[in-house]
Amino acid sequence: MTATRDLTRNQSLVLGALEHADGPLSAYTILDRLRDAGFRAPLQVYRALDKLTEFGLVHRLESLNAFVACAHGHDHGHAHAHGIVAFAICDTCGKVDEFSDDEVTSRLNGWARDAGFRASKTTIELRGECAGCLAAA
Amino acid sequence: MTATRDLTRNQSLVLGALEHADGPLSAYTILDRLRDAGFRAPLQVYRALDKLTEFGLVHRLESLNAFVACAHGHDHGHAHAHGIVAFAICDTCGKVDEFSDDEVTSRLNGWARDAGFRASKTTIELRGECAGCLAAA
DNA sequence: AATTGGATGTAATGTTATTACGTTAGGAGG
DNA sequence: CCTCCTAACGTAATAACATTACATCCAATT
Numbered sequence: 001m002t003a004t005r006d007l008t009r010n011q012s013l014v015l016g017a018l019e020h021a022d023g024p025l026s027a028y029t030i031l032d033r034l035r036d037a038g039f040r041a042p043l044q045v046y047r048a049l050d051k052l053t054e055f056g057l058v059h060r061l062e063s064l065n066a067f068v069a070c071a072h073g074h075d076h077g078h079a080h081a082h083g084i085v086a087f088a089i090c091d092t093c094g095k096v097d098e099f100s101d102d103e104v105t106s107r108l109n110g111w112a113r114d115a116g117f118r119a120s121k122t123t124i125e126l127r128g129e130c131a132g133c134l135a136a137a
Numbered sequence: 138m139t140a141t142r143d144l145t146r147n148q149s150l151v152l153g154a155l156e157h158a159d160g161p162l163s164a165y166t167i168l169d170r171l172r173d174a175g176f177r178a179p180l181q182v183y184r185a186l187d188k189l190t191e192f193g194l195v196h197r198l199e200s201l202n203a204f205v206a207c208a209h210g211h212d213h214g215h216a217h218a219h220g221i222v223a224f225a226i227c228d229t230c231g232k233v234d235e236f237s238d239d240e241v242t243s244r245l246n247g248w249a250r251d252a253g254f255r256a257s258k259t260t261i262e263l264r265g266e267c268a269g270c271l272a273a274a
Numbered sequence: 275a276a277t278t279g280g281a282t283g284t285a286a287t288g289t290t291a292t293t294a295c296g297t298t299a300g301g302a303g304g
Numbered sequence: 305c306c307t308c309c310t311a312a313c314g315t316a317a318t319a320a321c322a323t324t325a326c327a328t329c330c331a332a333t334t
Contacts, residue, residue, distance in 0.1 A: 009282095
């Protein structure tokens with residue numbers, strides 16, 4: 001059960017790089033980390049990222065031009081039906097917290113319905129400083 | 138009253154370009170449109186955009202790497218105290234609708250408070266297709 | 275065996291943003 | 305008046321992010 005989705009070699013490598021990282025990685029950083037595995041060109045990374053994003057295993061952080069593995073350790077098998085996902089990005093330590101709020105999802109969906117707007121993707125990103133870094137400061 | 142904030146020549150030109158456009162513009166598009174006004178280098182645009190954003194006269198659309206004039210025709214004098222601003226971006230016609238939802242603002246602020254996260258900037262962007270384009274399709 | 279579609283490899287190019295360094299303009303205070 | 309300071313500006317070079325174009329490979333099907 002929850003069979004791991006059948007990823008290609010490149011997709012597995014890219015997902016692995018993101019899962020082992022302790023924060024978001026840019027496509028070019030991923031490329032650098034996969035040189036030893038045989039990666040040579042940006043496109044190899046971007047192609048894998050496209051698929052992984054499509055599968056819901058990876059998120060793109062628009063305000064960072066970077067990527068993170070999805071926090072919900074869904075065992076690569078099924079996409080959860082959670083609402084709009086939001087990210088809190090610490091500008092100091094780089095850590096990203098992924099969360100979801102039903103009320104926010106419902107208000108935004110409501111606005112879209114009222115406006116006749118069909119949203120295909122919604123981005124919510126908070127940039128700032130996390131509790132740990134605030135405490136350390 | 139509501140005295141227009143004192144913008145420099147470059148800032149006025151960039152703001153003007155954004156106000157006259159009927160959608161978001163990339164920094165390089167702005168640069169192209171201001172060649173005749175004497176613009177030569179990207180930095181001239183980016184510097185003006187930084188200030189205009191700081192003044193609240195311009196928004197950056199993270200998912201587009203582009204910029205729009207703030208929809209609230211605040212007469213360049215005072216920043217309104219509205220909550221988090223959201224954007225609905227039509228991928229078909231390129232038009233952008235700016236809106237704000239108190240409940241969304243309050244939920245996100247609430248999450249941040251609970252998590253001890255101090256947000257310095259929050260991005261909400263819906264990508265999709267607007268009512269007009271859906272009707273035309 | 276031929277065909278097809280998805281994934282891949284590689285190079286070149288396009289697009290977005292910043293760093294570095296030097297100059298200019300205008301106000302504050304001696 | 306002159307110096308100091310600061311903000312804005314000009315220019316070139318470079319870095320960072322992303323896509324286009326084209327050829328190849330391989331497995332599943334016919």
